Every structure is written in structure tokens, then in C-alpha cells.
Amino acid sequence: MDIRVRCLRLEPGLVLTMAAPATGTTLPPHVRPPWVPEEVTPSRQSDFVLSRTAVMAAQAIFEVGGLVVADGRRPVFPPGLRGSISHSQGRIGVCLGTDRPEVVAVGVDIERHVRLSIEGLRYVATPAERDWVLADKCPGRTLTGLFAAKEAIYKSVSALASRPPGFLDVELRPAGDRTYRVTWPADLLPAGLTLDATVTCVDDYVVAHAVVRTDRAELMPHRYPPPAKPSGISVSSTGDAFRARRAVLADDRYLGGRYPGRRIYPGAFVLDSVLRSAEAHLGKPLRIEDIPAIALTGILGPGDTLYLDAECADLPDSFQVRAACTDQSGAAVATLTVHFKPSGPAEPGA
Ligand SMILES: CC(C)(COP(=O)(O)OP(=O)(O)OC[C@H]1O[C@@H](n2cnc3c(N)ncnc32)[C@H](O)[C@@H]1OP(=O)(O)O)[C@@H](O)C(=O)NCCC(=O)NCCS
Helix, strand or coil: CCEEEEEEEEECCEEEEEEEECCCCCCCCCCCCCCCCCCCCHHHHHHHHHHHHHHHHHHHHHCCCCCCEEECCEEECCCCCEEEEEEECCCEEEEEEECCCCEEEEEEEEEECCCCCHHHHHHHCCHHHHHHHHHCCCHHHHHHHHHHHHHHHHHHHCCCCCCCCCCCCCEEEECCCCEEEEECCCCCCCCCEEEEEEEEEECCEEEEEEEEEECCHHHCCCCCCCCCCCCCEEEEEECCEEEEEEECCCCCCCCCCCECCECCCCHHHHHHHHHHHHHHHHCCCEEEEEEEEEEECCCCCCCCEEEEEEEEEECCCCEEEEEEEECCCCCEEEEEEEEEEECCCCCCCC
């Protein structure tokens, strides 16, 4: 089944990717892509596939390869990218990613609009928050936004806080344009951090994101050397179509450790191959604008070769590439439809 990925640039260098079945329903249970680790239970499978597809898109947008590993339940993103994951009922998975140097951590949460009724108010809202929630013309929806914002805050601070914050530990005050000023007990977080939260409505969902920033150099994320670019790609063009070929090198450092006991070419690099080959075909730098459909149906490993056959079309304000990917034996690996725009100097995120 095809998965559609939407990319929302929330601010320069801060991108939300959202993956959902193209049909708008849940993924059929028998669809288990071969890259899903065995320990992912059937009940978690749709959430896992959708959220990791969103992660893959974020990694491709920021051109950061490498592993997303788990520290307990908390995902740890590879050097060069801070990120957070959320999913809802096997229907949608989202990833918030940033490469901004002053951002220490981010958190994201997605909830159905109808997630909370007003009865939940006293568990989620401080007395001051209750006042502005109840004053709103849709208090249930506003409470769901507050709940989602606090879940996003919880994720953003979970590696930094002295203890797990409770719902009534942090307090949000509306600051206009769906953003909130956040206050917290002095002993919760190291000094020198700021924290803001924003709630956005996307279709039937409330999406909240939280961003922890600092202007103190010693608190900024480590400056890692730029990630190595994935291995070379060759492209031959015929009119509006092109064919690309890319070897999966056995010594590629990104193959190791992604999934326990297996060396798998990351799906982000399949998407990256479409981007790089489209750039070579057009002769100019591009950025991913939208991913209307993506299906990762096979896996590549060390020594394999990725073949990509693509057709291009001009759209009113973007450029579409439809690509079918196979390995050297002709076995299907992926099909993708990706929309691109020319990349400016401030990309990604501008
Ligand atoms: C951990 C928690 C935030 C997850 O939220 P959820 O609504 O159950 O599930 P979501 O789909 O939104 O998020 C799940 C993802 O969160 C991420 N996550 C889990 N624990 C995390 C942590 N401690 N820190 C950061 N991210 C975490 C994981 O990536 C997980 O997805 P995965 O298992 O596929 O990797 C929630 O279960 C929880 O324990 N909340 C604590 C109470 C709270 O939020 N208090 C607010 C205080 S301000």
C-alpha cells in the first residue's frame, strides 16, 4: 500500500513530516515491509511503519543518514539531527526534525481532535490554564491541544529534566498565533534554556510541538563533523525520463546496526537517491516539497545495486518525479512519487 508523506516547514530548519496511508485508512495488517524489525509486535506495526517513514523523510530532507536508536522508549536521532516521533491509532505517524544549532531538543505529539472531553480538565490543566481553556469557544478541542502540548513538552525535556514532569508541573500561557509561553519549576531543567510550544490543526488532528533552545554555547548540541554523503550515483536521461544506478557499498558505515543483526540500506537513502538523481537529471539543486506516495517493498543490503527508473512532469508550482526502484535482479524495492522545488541557499527549512 502506498504511504503519503507531507512535509510542513514550521520555521526555517524545523520540519514536520507526516506519513499516512494514501487511502486515508489504516495499513492492512498483512503489509509488513521487510525492514520492520521482528520485535515490533503486530499491534505496533502500522504505527512503526508510518512513523519510521516520516523519520526517513526527515532524514532525507536534512541529508542526515545514520541510526535512530532507542534509549528506553526515547528515540535518539543520529548526529546532526534532533527529532521526535508521534503516531495516532495506526493512521498517521509524524516526525519533527531540526538541524538548528541552538535547538537542544524537540518534542511532537499528534492527537485526534476529539481525544479529550472537558472532564479531563483538572488532570491536565493548572488553575490558570483552566481559565483560558474554559473561556475558549471550543474548550474540549483547546484542552486536547493543551494535552498534546504537554506530551510534546514531556518528550522534548525527557533527556534534560531532573525528573519526569507531571501534567501540572508545567504551565502554558497563550502567546498568540497558536503559540504558548511555558513556565516550569526551577529545579526541573538546567538554567539557560527556553521552551516554547505550538499547537497546529492538521485535518482531523491536533499536532503540538515543543522546542527547547539555548544561547549558551556549552548547552548547544555537539557540533559533529558533517555526515558523510551516501555513495555515488550515475544517471542517464532520455527526455522526461531518467534511469539511475547506485551501488550499496559493503563498507558504507550507515549499513551497520540499523536493525538488530541485519545490514540494511536505509530507506532514507532510497529517497535520497530519487532526490540526487532528479538533481542530476535537471542540473540544479532541489528540495523535497511533498511525497504523495511511498511504498518500501523490498530491502537492499551490502553488494546490491539500486536501479531507479523515473518519469518527470512539471506541476503548476513544483516538479514531480515518479520512480520505481528495483535491485539488480529486477525485484521491486520501492515506488515513490515525490514533488520537488528548486532549493535556495537557506534550505532546508526556508
Ligand atoms: C511517552 C509518552 C509521551 C508517549 O506518548 P503517547 O501519546 O503514548 O504516544 P505517541 O504516539 O505520541 O508517542 C510515542 C513515541 O514517543 C516517543 N517516546 C517515548 N518515550 C519518550 C521519551 N521519554 N522521550 C521522548 N520521546 C519518547 C517514542 O518515539 C514513541 O514512539 P515509538 O515507540 O514508535 O518509538 C506518554 O506515553 C507518556 O508517558 N507521557 C507521560 C505523561 C506526560 O506526558 N506528562 C506531561 C508532562 S508535561
